[in-house]
Amino acid sequence: MPKTYTISFAKPDKPGREALVVLAGNEGTLGPLAGAIDKTADGVLTKAMQTADYSGAARKILDIINPAGTDAERILIAGMGSESTLEKATDWEALGGAVMGALSSVNGKVISVLLENPDGSVLDPESAAAFAQGMKLRQYIFDRHKSDKDGDKNNKEKKETGAVKIQICLEGHLAAKKAFTPLLAIAEGVHLARDLVNEPANILGTIEFASEAKKLESLGVKVDILEEKDMQKLGMRALLGVSQGSVRPAKLVIMHWKGGKAKEAPAAFVGKGVVFDTGGISIKPAGGMEDMKGDMGGAAAVTGLMKALAGRKAKANVIGVIGLVENMPDADAQRPGDVVTSMSGQTIEVLNTDAEGRLVLADALWYTQQKFKPAFMIDLATLTGAVIIALGHHYAGLYSNDDELAADLGQAGTETAERVWRLPLDPDYDKIIDGSVGDVKNTGGRAAGSITAAQFLQRFVNELPWAHLDIAGTAFGSPKTEINKSWASGFGVRLLDRFVKNRYES
Numbered sequence: 001m002p003k004t005y006t007i008s009f010a011k012p013d014k015p016g017r018e019a020l021v022v023l024a025g026n027e028g029t030l031g032p033l034a035g036a037i038d039k040t041a042d043g044v045l046t047k048a049m050q051t052a053d054y055s056g057a058a059r060k061i062l063d064i065i066n067p068a069g070t071d072a073e074r075i076l077i078a079g080m081g082s083e084s085t086l087e088k089a090t091d092w093e094a095l096g097g098a099v100m101g102a103l104s105s106v107n108g109k110v111i112s113v114l115l116e117n118p119d120g121s122v123l124d125p126e127s128a129a130a131f132a133q134g135m136k137l138r139q140y141i142f143d144r145h146k147s148d149k150d151g152d153k154n155n156k157e158k159k160e161t162g163a164v165k166i167q168i169c170l171e172g173h174l175a176a177k178k179a180f181t182p183l184l185a186i187a188e189g190v191h192l193a194r195d196l197v198n199e200p201a202n203i204l205g206t207i208e209f210a211s212e213a214k215k216l217e218s219l220g221v222k223v224d225i226l227e228e229k230d231m232q233k234l235g236m237r238a239l240l241g242v243s244q245g246s247v248r249p250a251k252l253v254i255m256h257w258k259g260g261k262a263k264e265a266p267a268a269f270v271g272k273g274v275v276f277d278t279g280g281i282s283i284k285p286a287g288g289m290e291d292m293k294g295d296m297g298g299a300a301a302v303t304g305l306m307k308a309l310a311g312r313k314a315k316a317n318v319i320g321v322i323g324l325v326e327n328m329p330d331a332d333a334q335r336p337g338d339v340v341t342s343m344s345g346q347t348i349e350v351l352n353t354d355a356e357g358r359l360v361l362a363d364a365l366w367y368t369q370q371k372f373k374p375a376f377m378i379d380l381a382t383l384t385g386a387v388i389i390a391l392g393h394h395y396a397g398l399y400s401n402d403d404e405l406a407a408d409l410g411q412a413g414t415e416t417a418e419r420v421w422r423l424p425l426d427p428d429y430d431k432i433i434d435g436s437v438g439d440v441k442n443t444g445g446r447a448a449g450s451i452t453a454a455q456f457l458q459r460f461v462n463e464l465p466w467a468h469l470d471i472a473g474t475a476f477g478s479p480k481t482e483i484n485k486s487w488a489s490g491f492g493v494r495l496l497d498r499f500v501k502n503r504y505e506s
């Protein structure tokens, strides 16, 4: 049995003491409460810090087992570093994540974390809540397919380690708890997005993904699903063409969250949901193809976002649309050179069946703008390998026809450390994908591959503010951080949740 954690907030006067976490500032300075514990125990903490040459550097943890003279089995000291390493909410998240990482090997049913500033001032509730969210985000592990979840071969009887209560103790715990409530909902959205991306494609096909989305109805999200026959009627031949070689049915899932004013036009988020991308007849090389189980990272982010928004009862009207298909080679699969007519009426030459995400989005975007008349549209897609060449795994590519939208996304990215970098749209790039047999080609070749993909999408967007996030480098396989050690990152959920908050709720 793996451990399950709950996070609560309490007064700092009597922290439970099976395991205790305290903070230390630069040079190992302790706040008054931790200092008092140290003093009663004859300087056990100070001595341990000296012996270990521990200076309270940012996110460094000193783990003291059976500290003499205290009633704790274990005291962990977590380094705050200098003021500059702990000024933003994301710094507190990282600190919470680092503490959580150290706690994963700590036994005990109750773990207390004493939060105080070294100078004795009371920690602000937002920082404490961010710390707690960092803990929650770090708790994520994808082990549902492991029969030995402890990773402990000696634990033959599978001893239950069960539920662990993490108690965050500080003055102003009530305000911290209040600030944490929406953050918990957001973290749950992130966990969902990570689960969807991590889950292999034999287990999470289009049907299974759609039923995961349907589960959001329990939170008050209305979920409608278009089946293939519905999409046929609407003329979505671009999306359906991708799905043609798969035995899994294509689905277009529409999630509605109505938290804003009745008449207010909704914000729309659209996600690429290719549950597996073999490349189709333009088949991909074998090496690394398994990563394409994550080619629904855009759809996962949109679904996780809807969960977050509903979970924290966001005051905004939001629509999430995800195009779910599987791209397989088959006797029925579409061929390179095929021409398909999209819902918009534009014909597309499918020169490469591996440039499938843009075909799915072409119809999903068109449908979304026609049907819902949103205030703006933002799509997310693991769209191109080229964006990884451009930006690596640290920033997502951002394209937009609207400077304000782009700036707001950049701002939300900085605030959440889910960073985006704007790349250009330009008629000169657009020309590259002019069709020869049809209206538009689905690839413009290797040069500027992420840009020409964005230009393709723009042809399916009319006069409304729109932004496209190419998250191929950030949705999975991005560097491990203090708040995520899993392959899937859940990228996009926190970014867009913050974007919605800044636009509608501030």
Ligand code: BES
Pocket (backbone or CB within 6 Å): 277, 279, 291, 295, 352, 354, 355, 356, 357, 382, 383, 384, 385, 386, 442, 443, 444, 445, 449, 472, 473
């Ligand atoms: N899903 C891939 C893009 C991708 C690559 C995402 C690596 C994550 C990691 C996409 O469908 C694709 O195959 N794009 C092609 C486009 C090309 C054929 C024009 C690419 O990037 O090579």
Ligand code: MN
Pocket (backbone or CB within 6 Å): 277, 279, 353, 354, 355, 356, 357
């Ligand atoms: Mn592809």
Ligand code: ZN
Pocket (backbone or CB within 6 Å): 274, 277, 295, 354, 356, 357, 382, 383
């Ligand atoms: Zn793809």
